[in-house]
Amino acid sequence: MTKRTGGTARFAILLGALTALGPLANDTYLPSLPQIADDLNATASATQLSLTACLVGLGSGQMIAGPISDRLGRRGPLLAGLLLFVAAALACSWAPNVWTLVVLRLLQGIGGATGIVIASAIVRDRHTGVQAARLFSLLMLVTGMAPILAPVAGGQLLRMTDWRGIFLALTAAGAVILLACTLLLPETHPVQARTAPTDSGPVFGRLLKDRQYVGYMLSCGFAFAAMFAYIAGSPFVLQEIHHMSPQAFSYVFGINALGLVVAAQTGGRIVHKSGPRRLLGLGVSGSALGGVGALVCAVTHAPLPALLVSLFVIVTSVGLVMPNSMALAMNNHGEIAGAAAALIGFLQHIIGAAMVPLVGLAGKTSALPMGITTAALGIAALASFTLITRPDPDPADLRPVAVEAAR
Template sequence: MQSSAKPNTPFALLILLLASLTAFGPLSIDMYLPAFPAIAENLNVPLSSVQMSLASFFIGLATGQIFYGPITDRFGRKKPLYVGLGIYALASLVCAFTKNVEMLILFRFLQALGSCAGVVISRAIVRDLFTHQETARVFSLLMLVMGVAPILAPFFGGYISEFFGWRAIFALMVIISTSCIVMLAIFLPETHQPDQRVHIKDSLKNYVQIIKDRHFMGYALAGGAAQAGLFAYITGSSFVFINLFEIPAKSFGWVFGSNAIGLIACSQINARLLKRLSYDVILEKIFVVLGVLGVILAMAGIFNWGFWGLAIPLFLFIAALGMTFPNATAGAMATQRKAAGSASALLGTLQYGIAALSSAAVSRLHDGTTLPMCAMIGFCGVLALALHRLLVKKAA
C-alpha cells in the first residue's frame, strides 16, 4: 500500500467504508423502485413521469462527478465527501415531503449530485492505495460488500412503502447518510493530502489530457455501455415485473435480489480468476457473452417469450456484469495515478452519462410491453462488445 492511511486501519474495515460510499448510488436507485406505482398514484401522474425521476438521478450522477474530480485532487478526499453527503441528506429530506413529481425529479437530481461524491472518491482512494492488478481484486471485493444494497434495498423499499408509505423510504435515506458521515469522520483515513499544485481552473486541461488517453477511453466507454444495460433494466424492471408479470410490489425484491446475487457471485469468481489471468483476458471473453445475451434479450422482447424467456437471459446478462465492472474500471484507471481523482470523475461522468441516455430512452419509449427495456439492454450489450473490439483490442 502506498498511502497516508492510518496503519491501524484494518483492511476489512477500509473495504466496508469504501463499499458504503459506493453503495449510495445503488441504494438511492433500488430502494424506491418497488414504490413506483404507489408514487405515480399518490402524485396522480403516469408511471413514465416517475421513471423520469430515475433518469434525472442518473444525469446528476453524470454531471456531478466531473466537478468532484479536481476538487478531491486539490483538497483531499475527506472534505469533499462531507460536503457531498450533506447535500445528499438535505435533498433526501425534501424528496420525503415533496407534493408533485416535478419537485421529485429536481431533488432526485440534487440527491445524485451529493451521492456521486462517494462514487468518485471511493474509486480514487482505491487508486491511492493499491497497484494496477490489485485494484481489480479490490473493486471485486467492493462489489461483494456493496452488492448487499441492490439485494436488500428493494426488499426494504417494498415493505416500507406498503406499511409506512413511499415517503418513508426517503426519510430512511436521510438517516443512513447522516450515520455514514459520522462513521467516515471516525474511521476513514485521509489517503491523499491536499495538493496546492492542483488548480481547479486547470481542470478542463486535465480532462482533455485524460480524454486523449485512448487506453482510458476504450475501457471507460465499453464499460459505460455495459453499465447502461444495467440501468435500462433498473428503469424498466418495476413496470415489467410488477405491472406486466403481476408480481406484488413487496415481492419484487426477490426478483431484483436474485439478479443482484448473480452479479455478486460473478464478481467473486472474477476475483479468483484474477489470480491467474489478467483483466484484459477476462474482458475479452465477457464482452462477447454480453453481446450474445443482448441479442437474445432483444429477441425476447420482440417475440414476447414470457416471464422465463426474459428472466433467464436477463439473469445471465446482469451476472456477467460482475466480471465487467471491476475489470473495466481497473483498466481505465491503470494509467491515471497522478490524476486519479479527475480520472475517476471523468470515468463516472462518461459511464453515468451513457446510463442516463439509456434510462431516458426506456422511459420515453414506454409502450406497455417488455420491448423498450429488452431492446435497450440488447443494444447496450452489442455496443459494449463493439466498443471493446474497436477501442481496446485493436489498440493493444
C-alpha cells in the same frame, strides 16, 4: 493495504458503503415507482424521470467532486457531498408533485456522486493493476449488497409505509455513512500529490486522448447503462406486464444483484491468473448476449422465465465489467485518479440517464423498448472493447504492485 487505512476489511466496508449510496438511492424506491406514479398523478415516463434525474446527478456530480478531490484532498469534498445527499433525501419525502421530486432527486444524485468517485480515487491512491482490480472486486461485494437488500427492504417497507417513508429511510442511511466517514476515513491524498487549480481542464483532454482509457471507459459505460435500462424498465415490465407483486419483484431483483456479486468475487479470485482484460472481455460478451436475449423475449413474447434469465445475464456481467474496466482504465493515471474516475462515472450515468426514458416509451404495455435498449447498449459495450482497446504489449504494469505509502 497499509495500517494508515485502518485495516483492509474495515476500509473496504467503508468504501463499499460510499459506492453503494448511489445504487441504494435508486434501488430502494424501485418497487414504489408505480405507487409514486399513482400518488402524484404522473405517467410512467414522468415518474421514471426521477430515476433519470438521480442518474444525471450521479454523473455530473462526479465531474465536480473528482477534480476537486485531486486538488483539495478526499475527505473535505466527500463529507460535503454526503451532507447534500442527506438533506436532499429528507426533502424528497416531502415532495408535493413529480417535478419537485425530479429536482430533489437531481440534488440527491449530486451528493451521492461524491461517494462513488472519491471511493474509486482512494483505491487508486493506494494500488494499481491486479491489486486494484481485486480491491474493486471486494468493493463490489459490499456494493452489491445494496441492490440485493435495497429492493427487498423497499418492498417490505411498502407493507408498513408509503414511498415517502422509503426516502426517510434513505435519509437515515446517508446520515450513518456520513458519521462513519467523519470518524473513520483517513485522508489518502497528501498535499504534495495534489494538482494545481488550473489543471482540471487539460486533465480531461489528456484522458480523452488516451485510446486505451477511452475504450475501457466506453466498455464500462455502455454495460453499466444496459443495467440501468433494466433497472428503470423492470418495475413496470415485471409488475405491470407480468403481474408480479412488489415483494416478488424485489426478490427477483435481489437474485440478479447476487449474480453480480458472485461474478465480481469470482473474478477477484482469478484475476491474478487470467488478467483483468480477459475477464472484461467475458463481461462485455455477457452484456451483449443478455441484451439480445431480452430483445428476443420481448419480440417473441417469450415466457417469463426466459426473460428473467436474460436479465440475470445482463446484471451479472457487470460484476466482471466494472472492477476490471476501472482497474485497466485508471492504471496509468494515478496522479489524476479523481478526474479519471469522474470521467468514467460521468459517462456511465449520463448514458444511463439518456436511456432510462426510452424504456418507458410504450408505457406499461410493452417490454420491447427495454429489450431494444439493453441489446443496443450490450452490443456497444462489446464493440468498444473489441474495436478500440488493444492488449497491453507489456503486462508488467498489471502486476499487483502497491503505490508507495508516501503518496
